[in-house]
Amino acid sequence: MNLPKSEFVCIVLFQVLIFFIFITVFFFTYTTQTEQFVLKNQLGFLVDQTITPYLKFMNEVDPNDGKSLLKEVNAIKVDTTGDSEITKSNNDIVIKTVIILSITVLIILGIIAALFLLSRKINSGFFTNFHLKPIIVESMIILLFVAITEFVFLTYFGSRFISIDVNKVKIALIDKIKSFII
Numbered sequence: 001m002n003l004p005k006s007e008f009v010c011i012v013l014f015q016v017l018i019f020f021i022f023i024t025v026f027f028f029t030y031t032t033q034t035e036q037f038v039l040k041n042q043l044g045f046l047v048d049q050t051i052t053p054y055l056k057f058m059n060e061v062d063p064n065d066g067k068s069l070l071k072e073v074n075a076i077k078v079d080t081t082g083d084s085e086i087t088k089s090n091n092d093i094v095i096k097t098v099i100i101l102s103i104t105v106l107i108i109l110g111i112i113a114a115l116f117l118l119s120r121k122i123n124s125g126f127f128t129n130f131h132l133k134p135i136i137v138e139s140m141i142i143l144l145f146v147a148i149t150e151f152v153f154l155t156y157f158g159s160r161f162i163s164i165d166v167n168k169v170k171i172a173l174i175d176k177i178k179s180f181i182i
Contacts, residue, residue, distance in 0.1 A: 005125075005126045005128070006115045006116075006118070006119045006126055006127050006128060006130065007119070007128070007130035007135070009115060010112050010115050010116065010130070010132070010135055011135050011138070011139070013108050013111060013112055014108075014112060014135055014136070014139050015139045015142065015143075016108070017104070017105060017108045017109070018139055018140070018143050019143065019146065020101070020104065021101065021105065022143060022146070022147060023150075024097060024101055026147070026150060028094060028097070030151070030154070031154060034154055034155070034158070034159050037159060038158075038159050038161070041159075042163065042164050045164060045166075046164050046166060046169060049166040049169075049170075050166060050169050050170055050173060112132075115127070116130070116132060
């Protein structure tokens with residue numbers, strides 16, 4: 001396939017642009033929610049594999065100990081003093097990302113428009129005439145397959161990956177218990 005050089009540059013720039021937009025939007029929407037889901041699942045898995053068996057054992061040995069421990073656990077207050085700072089920091093990151101994304105989109109679309117208009121006007125050498133519609137259609141089809149791949153991978157593989165090493169946590173708990181006993 002012997003594409004005009006300006007058309008090839010426009011194809012590359014347009015595909016990079018739409019992938020950049022897609023990955024950015026995908027990250028700030030679906031990926032962050034999936035990450036929260038994964039974190040909750042991994043913490044639940046960690047508790048189920050480390051603390052829950054001990055609590056069940058304690059409850060079988062002396063149900064009063066289990067009830068008093070449950071009261072103490074329920075009385076724990078979660079420290080939320082840093083939440084507002086984290087929310088502000090996250091909002092700042094989103095604003096900076098939107099600004100960078102907007103500037104990048106404007107610059108790349110400006111380059112594509114300039115190449116397209118110059119190719120229409122000059123129509124020789126590097127600036128050989130081309131059409132934008134096939135570039136947009138081809139890029140959108142490729143983006144569709146990339147989006148499906150990203151979604152399927154993150155949903156069915158990435159979100160089910162367990163990175164917590166339960167054995168290391170158990171060893172740390174045992175070491176901590178030993179330090180209290182000794």
